[in-house]
Amino acid sequence: MEHMDLDYNLYSKAQATAGRQACQLIGEHFTDVTEARGDLSIADYGCSGGANSIPILNAVLSKVRCSGDITLCMVDLPDNDFTITTKTIQTAIEKGELVHRVGDGNLKVVTVGKSFYHQVLPTMSVDFGYSLVSVNCMEVIPCPIPGSLCHTDLPEGPDRKSWETIAENSWNTFLRHRQNELKIGGQMHVSGNAYLEKDEFTWCNIMRNAYTVFEAMFNEGKITREELDKLIVPTTFRSREEILKPFKENSDIHLKVESLSFNKPPCLYYEEYLRTKDSEKYATNVSNSFKNVFNNSFIKLLASNSGRILDEFWLRFHAFVAEQPEKIDMGLLQFHLILRK
Ligand SMILES: C[S@@+](CC[C@H](N)C(=O)[O-])C[C@H]1O[C@@H](n2cnc3c(N)ncnc32)[C@H](O)[C@@H]1O
Numbered sequence: 001m002e003h004m005d006l007d008y009n010l011y012s013k014a015q016a017t018a019g020r021q022a023c024q025l026i027g028e029h030f031t032d033v034t035e036a037r038g039d040l041s042i043a044d045y046g047c048s049g050g051a052n053s054i055p056i057l058n059a060v061l062s063k064v065r066c067s068g069d070i071t072l073c074m075v076d077l078p079d080n081d082f083t084i085t086t087k088t089i090q091t092a093i094e095k096g097e098l099v100h101r102v103g104d105g106n107l108k109v110v111t112v113g114k115s116f117y118h119q120v121l122p123t124m125s126v127d128f129g130y131s132l133v134s135v136n137c138m139e140v141i142p143c144p145i146p147g148s149l150c151h152t153d154l155p156e157g158p159d160r161k162s163w164e165t166i167a168e169n170s171w172n173t174f175l176r177h178r179q180n181e182l183k184i185g186g187q188m189h190v191s192g193n194a195y196l197e198k199d200e201f202t203w204c205n206i207m208r209n210a211y212t213v214f215e216a217m218f219n220e221g222k223i224t225r226e227e228l229d230k231l232i233v234p235t236t237f238r239s240r241e242e243i244l245k246p247f248k249e250n251s252d253i254h255l256k257v258e259s260l261s262f263n264k265p266p267c268l269y270y271e272e273y274l275r276t277k278d279s280e281k282y283a284t285n286v287s288n289s290f291k292n293v294f295n296n297s298f299i300k301l302l303a304s305n306s307g308r309i310l311d312e313f314w315l316r317f318h319a320f321v322a323e324q325p326e327k328i329d330m331g332l333l334q335f336h337l338i339l340r341k
Pocket residue numbers: 012015016019045046047048049052053075076077080114115116117131132133134135137138139293
């Protein structure tokens with residue numbers, strides 16, 4: 001097995017497919033309203049290492065007509081490594097990979113280490129905002145999820161309701177702050193994990209199979225019931241109804257919904273596996289991608305026992321994927337919402 005690599009830029013091809021879909025929608029729907037204003041401000045909410053931001057920025061910049069300065073505001077949690085983000089963008093600029101139609105204006109990159117569940121940029125300062133595969137991350141974990149890693153697997157009842165309430169409040173909070181930050185006429189694109197049905201949500205198979213690996217460790221006495229029950233993925237998956245709820249009448253969200261679409265781009269790793277039949281490489285890609293997104297959460301949830309448990313889990317998960325690649329699908333089921341202030 002290859003070394004587990006925690007390089008998000010390297011192991012985020014699944015997320016990149018959502019970005020590709022977003023580029024197409026930005027190409028179709030983004031209309032620059034900044035010509036008269038001169039300067040342009042673009043915000044990326046949940047930018048991580050920035051690799052998947054480059055195609056999005058290109059989709060936007062190729063349609064921009066302003067001749068003033070352009071500011072890219074890269075927002076993520078304070079523990080994100082912003083040196084990687086800045087370097088990724090600077091390298092793209094130097095290599096000419098970033099479309100740059102700004103006349104004599106400058107292109108500035110600003111990093112913001114704050115949670116997007118707060119206001120993170122000045123009021124009425126953003127012309128174009130986007131958030132890719134990030135607004136599904138929950139800040140508050142209401143209760144454990146026995147028998148699964150995902151709250152959407154909980155039966156109807158008070159526990160499921162508490163997760164849904166937190167998810168609903170987070171969505172409202174995210175939107176309210178973006179509403180404050182956008183300029184009048186500004187546009188916001190949000191792409192996130194969708195929930196269509198019980199067995200149709202992002203990484204449904206990967207999460208359920210990961211749980212069976214943890215469960216096998218429990219059956220062998222390698223983890224306790226308490227530890228098994230603590231393990232969850234702090235993420236949510238939104239249905240059409242949940243996505244649109246804040247835009248109903250009598251709400252304090254006044255952003256206009258321009259479009260909402262759902263898509264499931266194919267998993268690039270699985271396509272490569274089908275071509276090469278290299279199940280070891282597929283297992284490395286899948287394990288590293290999954291580990292990149294959830295390992296820190298597992299560490300926090302398991303606290304002092306995390307090293308012992310997770311070292312073994314990742315080895316076994318890798319072996320599971322290598323043995324049964326067809327059981328794992330990293331394709332994201334995404335929604336793409338376009339809003340205008
Ligand atoms: C799955 S990554 C997506 C990164 C990138 N947008 C992409 O498409 O590849 C989710 C990112 O959202 C960030 N994130 C999660 N919760 C956040 C919050 N409350 N505020 C800001 N960023 C957050 C994470 O740190 C992570 O970098």
